[in-house]
Amino acid sequence: MSLSANAFESLELKNVGRSFGGRDALVDLNLTIRAGEFIALLGPSGCGKSTALNCLAGLLPLTHGEILIDGKRVDVLPSEKRDFGMVFQNYALFPHLSVEKNIAFGLQMRGLPKAEITRRVGEGLALVKLEEHAKKLPGQLSGGQQQRVAIARAVVLEPRLVLMDEPLSNLDAKLRLEMRTEIRRLHQSLGLTTIYVTHDQEEALSLADRLVVLRDGRVQQIGTPEELHDHPANWHVADFMGYRNLIDLTVESVEGSQARVTGNGMDLLAKLVQPASVGDNIRVAIRPSDLLVVRPGESTTGRNTLQAQVNVVEYQGREFAVGVTATGGQNLFVHAEEAPVPGATVTLAVDPARALVYRSNLDEVSTEQRELAEVRG
Template sequence: MGYADESVEGPVEPDQETEPVLQALHTIEAAPRGAAGDAALRIGSSLDVQDVVGRYGRAVILDKLSLSIRPGEFLTLLGPSGSGKSTLLAMIAGFMPVDEGRILVDGKPVQDVPAHKRGFGMVFQNYALFPHMTVTQNIAFPMHMAGVDRLSISRRVDEVLQILRLGDHAHKLPTQLSGGQQQRVAIGRAIALRPRVVLMDEPLSALDRRLRESTLVEIRELHRQLGMTIVFVTHDQGEALALSDRIAVLDAGRIVQLGTPAQLYREPANHFVAKFVGESNLLDVEVIERRGELARVRDAAGFEFEAGVATPSIGRGPAKLLVRPERVSLVSPQTPGALPAHVTDAVFLGEILRVDLRLASGAHLQMRTLDGAHARVPSIGDEVHVAWAQADTWVLA
């Protein structure tokens, strides 16, 4: 007996809005063994946000924002509170009106289409499960509403339960589940119909660290298996780096940088992105010479060194120098480019050793390194020398 034998409501007739989703569902169901993955890769839709403006009263929350998301892409909207990321997701979902601009799915405008007719899967921060329904019934509900036949529902629910490791909890109510299990049910309900687009609004924020890490792995694997377009909202840069094909960093209603996790981490466009994505050392320097993509800079203590240039607008004058903590090394005083430093703190974090330093310029610097089995942990007050490679530093506006 399939799990979907737990009745919710009788199936309804599919309408024009659910028909494309059902066609995609049947395409995957009909695919021969070994071809299902290829079929799944084709169900993700493209999303285009064109000059969208969003307002709350007189306040502009989104300022002519444009963004193109490729079919099957995992794109994260990353930014601090008030940056506009949740507003943008709500507009894509249809929960908020678009004051200006257009939102297109596979080239067709949807900004005037009601949310329930867009055919998107949605995962909320607070799970939003039906408390009187079992796990099976929660997952099956959108398929019942779309008019999917009972045999297909049973097969799909079994598949989702297996993928999300929820088989042992199939007949439990949400109140009998842990927070992590409830979130997996919410994800299962969102993907059950194989929607072309899945929207996730900070779905991991209510989970503890261990559950968050395990759920990250599950979401990443789901995306690889199913090929849906996923738009994921978070303020947690670790989640963004771990999950995304690309990340759009938002600030004050605008995208300040769009790129792969590696691009944002290694080549941030400005000091806002550098501070928000990963741990950063940002040192005040003076650009004294610019040569193509390199600049020679001087710190307040008079030490000079070279660094890459992140933006074409960088010229002579005050700037910020970015060097990531893991790129800083303790070296001997004779090492070319070595800077004298004073240890202000040293913390053993298991596999990581974090050392806080103060340079001769007065600037504070953090170093992170893998803990060696016989490495000496520097003591507070030690005088040391540090260095980094020119390729690991960037001058930012």
């Protein structure tokens, strides 16, 4: 299948915004996408990621800004003239049409010759490995198979851009893993340019070349999976990227890129990600995998230590996830190689380089913004 995915060099979103009833759902989204890239829009419900996708698709008009392909505006074009393919969360298949007829539908709407439709449908079925299911109705397929039909229907149109709106959220965990691999395989083998919406950070990290993290309609950070995983720009991104321990402390002293932070019975050396001065209230972010239960006789030289009481222990295969309460009352999530006893007091340790210091008052959410996020879902 020869897609027209490389028929452009770059797609540019310039100050793209969308408001509903005077309230901002998306504010000044600026992003340049290169042909062949896989971009994930990531964030919690109501952050603006689906709004951004629908603006791209032409399902929502822009309130401000513009969308350009190789310098030419496409946001002024109707949805069907943009040459984009769309894969929806709920599959949006026609229940009365067979698999092959669902895949052929868009091609028929474009008035392609019958022989061309037959060829493309055959290629699409082969791509998603559903040849033997061609005559079945969607209701006779599993969720994963239905999602494959939806993907095939989008790619046989040979779009220059494929838009995917949480396509795996209705699948069970095993199918999600299988389909993630399948989507990445199709993206690479066909040279697709893909924009993918998800709230699942693991999904985004495994699929995307670059991630765009959104919160309350505003971009928080854009970068590669490695950049966002290891260097979150603010505590909101850190929280979303798995830094479950967010601890409010005060800066006691600053030396170079390190700060001593204290409060609630804690005294830690931590890495400054955002500037801070003595006396500032800050937020320290630590991944559970970096905050470890110290084994008897294990050295803690060069690491921060604190005491905590074990509340709950969960077996996770090679290690244990442990919920604890620190001496000052802070609930924390930590990892252990051996299962501690609930109720026992344990010593925790963390490398100062893995305890990240952020300004704690960054972009606090107003009550009005929270209400709007709930309405947008």
